[in-house]
Amino acid sequence: MNHQELHTTNFPILEFQQNLLTWYKENHRKLPWRESRDPYRIWVSEIMLQQTRVDTVIPYYNNFIEKFPELKDLAEAEPEQVMKAWEGLGYYSRVMNLQTAVKEVRERFDGIVPRTPEGISSLKGVGPYTAGAVLSIAYGVPEPAVDGNVMRVLSRILLIDEDIAKPKTRKTFEKAVRELISHEDPSSFNQALMELGAIICTPRSPACLVCPVQNECRAFAEGRQQELPVKTKKTKVKTVNMSAVIAYDEAGRLIIHKRPETGLLATLWEFPNVEANAVSDTARSNEAQAYIYEQSGAEISIKGKIGYIEHVFSHLKWKIDVWEAEIKKLPDELPEDWRLLSVEDTEKLAFPVSHQKMIKLVKEAILL
DNA sequence: TAACCGTGGGA
DNA sequence: TTCCCAAGGTT
Numbered sequence: 001m002n003h004q005e006l007h008t009t010n011f012p013i014l015e016f017q018q019n020l021l022t023w024y025k026e027n028h029r030k031l032p033w034r035e036s037r038d039p040y041r042i043w044v045s046e047i048m049l050q051q052t053r054v055d056t057v058i059p060y061y062n063n064f065i066e067k068f069p070e071l072k073d074l075a076e077a078e079p080e081q082v083m084k085a086w087e088g089l090g091y092y093s094r095v096m097n098l099q100t101a102v103k104e105v106r107e108r109f110d111g112i113v114p115r116t117p118e119g120i121s122s123l124k125g126v127g128p129y130t131a132g133a134v135l136s137i138a139y140g141v142p143e144p145a146v147d148g149n150v151m152r153v154l155s156r157i158l159l160i161d162e163d164i165a166k167p168k169t170r171k172t173f174e175k176a177v178r179e180l181i182s183h184e185d186p187s188s189f190n191q192a193l194m195e196l197g198a199i200i201c202t203p204r205s206p207a208c209l210v211c212p213v214q215n216e217c218r219a220f221a222e223g224r225q226q227e228l229p230v231k232t233k234k235t236k237v238k239t240v241n242m243s244a245v246i247a248y249d250e251a252g253r254l255i256i257h258k259r260p261e262t263g264l265l266a267t268l269w270e271f272p273n274v275e276a277n278a279v280s281d282t283a284r285s286n287e288a289q290a291y292i293y294e295q296s297g298a299e300i301s302i303k304g305k306i307g308y309i310e311h312v313f314s315h316l317k318w319k320i321d322v323w324e325a326e327i328k329k330l331p332d333e334l335p336e337d338w339r340l341l342s343v344e345d346t347e348k349l350a351f352p353v354s355h356q357k358m359i360k361l362v363k364e365a366i367l368l
Numbered sequence: 369t370a371a372c373c374g375t376g377g378g379a
Numbered sequence: 380t381t382c383c384c385a386a387g388g389t390t
């Protein structure tokens with residue numbers, strides 16, 4: 001690459017580093033994962049923070065570390081207990097990958113989280129951002145940790161107008177960070193970029209007037225901070241109509257189903273549900289009844305509709321009619337991924353939020 | 369590359 | 380209500 005094309009050409013790097021780091025030392029938030037340099041704990045926090053707000057993560061992080069204080073505790077835990085600790089956080093493959101990865105650390109790296117880019121990047125669920133974050137924060141390695149904050153902040157400071165929605169754009173910012181990063185304190189430098197993005201250089205109406213690096217910001221100099229970063233929009237989500245069934249026996253036990261190992265809401269428990277293709281309510285309840293019999297062998301009798309739930313995911317939307325049913329006859333043995341469960345015991349298994357809403361319906365509509 | 373993979377908060 | 384978003388990774 002031609003040296004003249006570098007986004008950091010003629011940029012006051014030392015001044016920028018000093019202003020950013022001084023600001024960070026005096027203004028950073030006290031967060032639970034900042035009280036430790038244990039690479040395992042840093043790692044857990046970074047996985048939880050993926051696409052998730054700090055305020056949401058804090059209670060999950062504290063509970064997770066209480067349950068699994070050290071890497072070996074997570075490695076040896078029952079997957080269902082691990083998933084229960086993640087219930088409600090979303091993107092559930094994150095935690096299954098994390099447990100897979102900590103087991104790998106014990107088997108391949110003698111229980112020590114690897115301190116090289118190649119080593120840590122080979123772990124399940126550790127991409128370029130998380131690799132750089134753990135290496136820099138836990139080990140002080142001067143690697144870039146480019147997340148959405150860093151792309152927003154640097155797009156403004158360096159006036160970079162590449163579309164940050166495009167995957168290859170991240171490399172542009174990694175290159176810039178390699179030029180800018182403090183080799184004396186890579187941990188604080190990377191965290192400071194993200195902290196600045198979270199507190200000052202926010203997506204809308206950035207607080208430029210109190211920004212510690214206002215002097216070094218090319219976008220502010222040109223009054224263009226509102227135009228950056230450039231980010232193309234996503235397409236609208238698809239809508240799927242569903243029927244879910246709350247079926248119970250004389251003892252009040254409910255039929256539940258464990259979702260497949262891969263895909264949406266993998267391995268979480270749910271009330272049996274199918275896509276609703278038929279037009280009429282009667283035909284839809286028949287579809288649901290047939291599905292449950294085919295999959296589990298249970299014969300049920302649907303009594304009526306007890307609720308309607310809408311649930312929006314990142315890429316689709318469920319519209320769910322919830323039906324109440326009595327179990328008329330059970331097979332000699334239910335399949336492995338089907339179970340009968342008392343209402344109280346729903347607290348022991350992990351359900352997606354959409355189905356937690358149904359549990360609430362059960363408690364309000366059926367138990368009363 | 370673009371689609372898939374959750375959830376809750378704020379404008 | 381609707382939209383965008385929040386410390387991404389995998390396929």
